[in-house]
Amino acid sequence: MGGGKENTHQGIRICSADFNNMALRGLNICVRLMRDSPRKGILQSSPRVGCLGCQIGAKRHLLSEDVVKLQDFQQRKLAVAHQVSGAKSDYFENVSQKLQKNELILKDELKLLLHLCQSADDMVTAKSAIYRYHEENRNVSFGDFKFGPLFMRLCYELGLEDMAATTVTDKTLKGFFSDSTSFNIAIDMLFMKECYDGALEVVAEMRKQGVTFNKDTHTLACATCYKLNTPKSYRVCMVLLEEGQLKGHMIPRHAYCFAAALAIKQNDLEKAKKFYSQIMNTESKLCMNLNVWILAMEGSIRDAVAILNTSILPNTPTFVKRPEFSQEVLEELQRQSVDGTWAVQVERVVARLQKAGQVTVQSLDAMLCHTPKGKRRTMPMLEERKTSRRTLRPLRSTLLSE
Secondary structure (H helix, E strand, C coil): CCCCCEEEECCEEEECCCCCCCCCCHHHHHHCCECCCCCCCCECCCCCCCCHHHHCCCCCCCCCHHHHCHHHHHHHHHHHHHHCCCCHHHHHHHHHHHHHCCCCCCHHHHHHHHHHCCCHHHHHHHHHHHHHHHHHHCCCCCCCCCHHHHHHHHHHHHCCHHHHHHHHCCHHHCCCCCCHHHHHHHHHHHHHCCCHHHHHHHHHHHHHCCCCCCHHHHHHHHHHHHHHCCHHHHHHHHHHHHHHHHCCCCCCHHHHHHHHHHHHHCCCHHHHHHHHHCCCCCCCHHHHHHHHHHHHHCCCHHHHHHHHHHHCCCCCCCCCCCCCEEHHHHHHHHHHHCCCCCHHHHHHHHHHHHHCCCEECCCHHHHHCCCCCCCCCCCCCCCCCCECCCCCCECCCHHHHC
């Protein structure tokens, strides 16, 4: 990675490139709210939920907000800060003293500590508290509450991907990160910073610990292998997909797209077609471009031209969604058809697509590495009022009363 360094720590290579604060650091920008004040408590001003600063964050390539849940987490942090009295520094000092005396860290203490973290220095104390807590509770069921995702969201918010990776792969903490979400967030952080070797090692550690891969894990793993684009990463990708299929896991379309693209880069068109054939719904822009790319690379120019011709929708209103094809993919199709019997038809269909405004400069790689939109949040339906707010008597229909 250009400008970055790799450090080896506890068996994992992690990028230590300097980078800006990520993922909605607007928590500090929008209100500057958590200040140490013994009189007014931790919170000195009420949070302005929804301000512009809170809407700006680092781009996530592969995990949606439904998975990272950073905004919900930050709202909980604000709520906790609003309720706690006293100075934050006093509370951290109290925890530090308990750690020095090797005293027990209680569940509620750790939960509160993590919700009060605002800086890398705070996270050093929180990490030490996690080790102390796990040392005392490694053989105890934690119940429904899991500290792993909470700690990873803090690392995500503060841009501490090194700490996230070294912690989630630390063998002394085995069992603390028992959920797939913790590993997925760590992998996504490393992927976003182009630390693909480190991300793949987190995937390997997750598999070694027996943590179940979910659909996001498969997507992240295939994406990491695709970015590495080596014979080794290609073998890893195939093994992970085969294991997932044998175990009956739901392999998402996005993962198959990454696998197919990697197979093409590794000059394995048969595998690329096999991976693509696993996709149930191929109507997305990514799938259509990937299909044209595969057909072009294998020399099926006629089939590629047929797909492009049926996709042209001239003179359609702007609000109608039309298929778009990457300029990069079309150029590859033109290269593969040079001096062939279908060269004229290719030039003709490309010109028609350009005239219809259905050619985009977005590369296939950019289409692959997109952030899913996630699920839409729906407002709960208002319950019908049955009593009057003024008289507190049952409401009666005017028509019925007449």
